[in-house]
Amino acid sequence: MSYERNGCPIRFGLGILGDKWSLLIIRDLMFKGRRYYGEFLSAGEGISTNILADRLARLEDADIIHKTPDPAHGKKIVYCLTEKGLDLMPIMFSIMDWAEKYDDQTEVPREFIKELRNQPKSLRRKILASLK
Amino acid sequence: MSYERNGCPIRFGLGILGDKWSLLIIRDLMFKGRRYYGEFLSAGEGISTNILADRLARLEDADIIHKTPDPAHGKKIVYCLTEKGLDLMPIMFSIMDWAEKYDDQTEVPREFIKELRNQPKSLRRKILASLK
DNA sequence: AGATATCCTTGTTTTTTGCAAGTACGGGAG
DNA sequence: CTCCCGTACTTGCAAAAAACAAGGATATCT
Numbered sequence: 001m002s003y004e005r006n007g008c009p010i011r012f013g014l015g016i017l018g019d020k021w022s023l024l025i026i027r028d029l030m031f032k033g034r035r036y037y038g039e040f041l042s043a044g045e046g047i048s049t050n051i052l053a054d055r056l057a058r059l060e061d062a063d064i065i066h067k068t069p070d071p072a073h074g075k076k077i078v079y080c081l082t083e084k085g086l087d088l089m090p091i092m093f094s095i096m097d098w099a100e101k102y103d104d105q106t107e108v109p110r111e112f113i114k115e116l117r118n119q120p121k122s123l124r125r126k127i128l129a130s131l132k
Numbered sequence: 133m134s135y136e137r138n139g140c141p142i143r144f145g146l147g148i149l150g151d152k153w154s155l156l157i158i159r160d161l162m163f164k165g166r167r168y169y170g171e172f173l174s175a176g177e178g179i180s181t182n183i184l185a186d187r188l189a190r191l192e193d194a195d196i197i198h199k200t201p202d203p204a205h206g207k208k209i210v211y212c213l214t215e216k217g218l219d220l221m222p223i224m225f226s227i228m229d230w231a232e233k234y235d236d237q238t239e240v241p242r243e244f245i246k247e248l249r250n251q252p253k254s255l256r257r258k259i260l261a262s263l264k
Numbered sequence: 265a266g267a268t269a270t271c272c273t274t275g276t277t278t279t280t281t282g283c284a285a286g287t288a289c290g291g292g293a294g
Numbered sequence: 295c296t297c298c299c300g301t302a303c304t305t306g307c308a309a310a311a312a313a314c315a316a317g318g319a320t321a322t323c324t
Contacts, residue, residue, distance in 0.1 A: 007235075007237055007238055007239030007240075008159075008238075008239070009227060009228040009230075009231030009232060009235060009238055009240055010155060010156065010159040010224065010227055010228070010231070011156070011159075011177070012231040012234075012235040012238065013227045013230065013231050014152045014155060014156070017149065017150075017155065017227060018149075018150065018151060018152030018153075018155050019150060019152070020146045020150030020151070023142060023146060023149065023150050024142065024143070024146075027140075027142040027143075036270085036271095037270070037271055037272080038269085038270065038271080041271095045143070046313090047313095048312070048313050048314070049271080049272065049273085049314095050272085050273075050274085050312080050313080050314090051311090051312065051313075052271095052272090053271075053272055053273080054312095073269090073270085073321080073322075074320090074321050074322075075269070075270050075271075075320065075321045075322070076269090076270065076271085076321095077270085077271075084234055087230055087233065087234075088230060090226045090229065090230070091223065091226040091227055091230060092142065093226075094222045094223040094225075094226045095141060095142055095145045095149060095223055096141040096142070097222065098141075098145065098219055098220060098222070098223060099141030099142070099144040099145050100141060101219065102144075102216055102219075103139075103141060103144040105139055106139055106140075106141055106144065107139030107140070108139075108141050168301085168302095169301070169302055169303080170300085170301065170302080173302095178282090179282095180281070180282050180283070181282095181283095181302085181303065181304085182281080182282080182283090182303085182304075182305085183280090183281065183282075184302095184303090185302075185303055185304080186281095205290080205291080205300090205301085206289090206290050206291070207289065207290045207291075207300070207301050207302075208290095208300090208301065208302085209301085209302070
């Protein structure tokens with residue numbers, strides 16, 4: 001599905017947010033410190049290699065992520081979130097907030113949720129710092 | 133895809149948030165005042181009848197929406213968001229906030245975005261009131 | 265020089281989605 | 295009372311997407 005612009009903000013976000021594999025990739029980049037193709041592949045979610053390659057390409061096309069060759073490994077590629085991608089953080093925070101309320105088996109640390117709710121800007125700065 | 137619980141909040145939300153048709157149905161219920169099967173069908177998004185029926189069933193199974201027969205029309209069914217579904221509002225607000233920044237063709241009124249950013253609780257109350 | 269790692273691509277199968285037609289039933293019109 | 299329309303779907307089939315398994319190109323390591 002291509003990005004169809006008809007002015008609706010929810011529909012605008014669908015190409016990324018309405019796709020489970022894209023959400024998981026963004027999660028891994030944003031919160032799990034995963035940056036390489038192999039790390040996404042072995043994240044335990046069961047994604048197929050052709051789908052992973054496809055989603056990475058789409059996210060790059062949408063300027064959500066950016067890829068660069070790893071200087072230390074000529075064959076490796078490092079993926080990172082762009083500013084547009086990092087600006088998805090409030091959405092991810094909201095999802096975590098909602099899930100903490102409705103998932104009785106959630107494993108997010110209480111301190112994380114507390115900070116997420118009370119000081120989201122501070123939490124955001126910490127996460128941004130850890131991604132540098 | 134069934135709801136697989138492994139403690140991750142993003143993954144927990146995937147069955148709903150990682151599905152474009154579910155997001156659009158929630159949007160229509162939450163912000164567009166659409167409550168009937170026929171209204172979702174003719175929202176202009178191109179959904180097929182079997183997919184709409186399937187997604188409504190899934191959202192009901194997940195306790196996101198609730199359906200009741202329309203007292204005024206014996207054959208009509210009214211769909212509405214449950215408390216769990218209404219609690220998705222901050223997520224939808226975040227998506228709109230993000231889209232307003234990155235969609236140069238967004239049609240969300242400026243006043244809506246302003247209130248969304250400055251007084252989300254007030255906006256939430258207004259929307260809840262309009263859904264009663 | 266050969267083996268391994270890395271990031272994919274390719275071909276095929278399976279699953280999901282979209283399309284078109286049809287169904288069951290309640291209510292309204294005549 | 296009967297017929298027709300509206301409503302919410304279901305069904306069968308075709309098309310598209312996803313999943314599976316194997317393989318390829320290339321850089322790095324031993």
